[in-house]
Amino acid sequence: MANQGQLIALEGTGGAALVQASKRLQRQLRQGRKPAPPVCTWDASGIFHEIREGARGIPGASPRTLLLLYAADLAFRLRWQIRPALESGITVIAAPYLETAIGFGRAAGLSSSWLKDLLSFAPAPSGCYRSLEITGPASKMPKAADSYLEFCFQQLRNTEGRWNTDEIRAGFLAHLAGLENKGKCVTVAAVKSTKPVGG
Amino acid sequence: MTLIPGFERRRRISKQIASLIRKREEHRGLLIAFEGPDGSGKTTQRKLFKQWLHSEGHQVTTTKWNSSALIKPVTKARKQVRALSAEEFCLLHASDFRYRMDSEILPALWDGTTVVADRYLFTALARDAARGLELDWLLKVYSPLFWPDLVFYFSVTPETSSQRIAADRDPSYYEAGQDITQIENPLQSYRTFITRVIAEYEALAGIFKFVTIDAEQSVYDQHRLIRSIFEKVERRSWAEWNQEALVDWLVQHPRLAV
Numbered sequence: 461m462a463n464q465g466q467l468i469a470l471e472g473t474g475g476a477a478l479v480q481a482s483k484r485l486q487r488q489l490r491q492g493r494k495p496a497p498p499v500c501t502w503d504a505s506g507i508f509h510e511i512r513e514g515a516r517g518i519p520g521a522s523p524r525t526l527l528l529l530y531a532a533d534l535a536f537r538l539r540w541q542i543r544p545a546l547e548s549g550i551t552v553i554a555a556p557y558l559e560t561a562i563g564f565g566r567a568a569g570l571s572s573s574w575l576k577d578l579l580s581f582a583p584a585p586s587g588c589y590r591s592l593e594i595t596g597p598a599s600k601m602p603k604a605a606d607s608y609l610e611f612c613f614q615q616l617r618n619t620e621g622r623w624n625t626d627e628i629r630a631g632f633l634a635h636l637a638g639l640e641n642k643g644k645c646v647t648v649a650a651v652k653s654t655k656p657v658g659g
Numbered sequence: 660m661t662l663i664p665g666f667e668r669r670r671r672i673s674k675q676i677a678s679l680i681r682k683r684e685e686h687r688g689l690l691i692a693f694e695g696p697d698g699s700g701k702t703t704q705r706k707l708f709k710q711w712l713h714s715e716g717h718q719v720t721t722t723k724w725n726s727s728a729l730i731k732p733v734t735k736a737r738k739q740v741r742a743l744s745a746e747e748f749c750l751l752h753a754s755d756f757r758y759r760m761d762s763e764i765l766p767a768l769w770d771g772t773t774v775v776a777d778r779y780l781f782t783a784l785a786r787d788a789a790r791g792l793e794l795d796w797l798l799k800v801y802s803p804l805f806w807p808d809l810v811f812y813f814s815v816t817p818e819t820s821s822q823r824i825a826a827d828r829d830p831s832y833y834e835a836g837q838d839i840t841q842i843e844n845p846l847q848s849y850r851t852f853i854t855r856v857i858a859e860y861e862a863l864a865g866i867f868k869f870v871t872i873d874a875e876q877s878v879y880d881q882h883r884l885i886r887s888i889f890e891k892v893e894r895r896s897w898a899e900w901n902q903e904a905l906v907d908w909l910v911q912h913p914r915l916a917v
Binding site for chain 2: 524578623
């Protein structure tokens, strides 16, 4: 039987920052001549893509609904990508994984106990990293297709509700910063060794 | 200090919301759920009940299981290609339910419309538990729970349910529970699966105090019974039973002037 691979979480707002961080982390985690660890991204199930395509004119979903959808997509990723890789002894990078969902939910006012219970079917990662957020004027407007967070923001803008997406983004980043302060995750740019943290 | 703006906002205004909920109690609509296995005749009874409510001057709307414009197409496509695990099946239906709670059911109740639900969250609890998922986790997925004023449970035996379904059509792959029974024949699989679903329903009926209707009786007798029970129904206090779910909804709602 092959050794279990390691599950590495990479969290962040998504888009180019997360892609760059994934590549950097792949290089750092690569061992010898072995192929770089695969990256398991959001929406592998296509749920969000299909909703985006079909959602024109339909009111958006609330944070709780968006998190249930995230959990559905995560269950798919675990079944088809993450667990098979781990069982074959392959290290896999899940970008994003649990803390992206938890950070979004907390920033939108949901309780951490509900979020943890909802996602309790997913195994804890061996290590947790976060991407370095790109600051300064954005070169282009983010789109819903760019990341889970941008998808959520687009949905929230289409609800009757009063959601301040800038405030939620700030709360989300504060959540990740809080994890980093507690030593539960490390910014990828700051990583010097390949030893995972947290878990 | 970590900044969690949404959480802070909720804490700050939840007292105001509680007062708003108490004020709304008298003017709100009633939520009546129709539950039971396939082939129990609940849709027939739901239609008769809705017509009767209309004739009595009630403003009524219906909500059906897995029917949201946003999520239903996604679930339907995956069911067609038999691509769902038990967890994915559960979570997509839970998403659909939550979306309908936020956008259909709660707004209607708040505005004074009676909502008749053709299947409610107990459908998910019975089916998903029959698929082997833990009831405790399912209750958390559907939290915060919103309790209907009345739940009618249409009770039939697995044999009756199977016979009624077989008279009409072959059950679909997930309806027959073929994803977990692994039985190739849909009707055989249905018989096995619905036995489990009914066992779960019977347990839920006891825990959650459903009003059980013997669905082997005539359509007319069942309808008369439903009417008489409804006429005596006591509202379930929102402040006592549903505050958490209402706060969850109202905290971001423009109807709330805070």
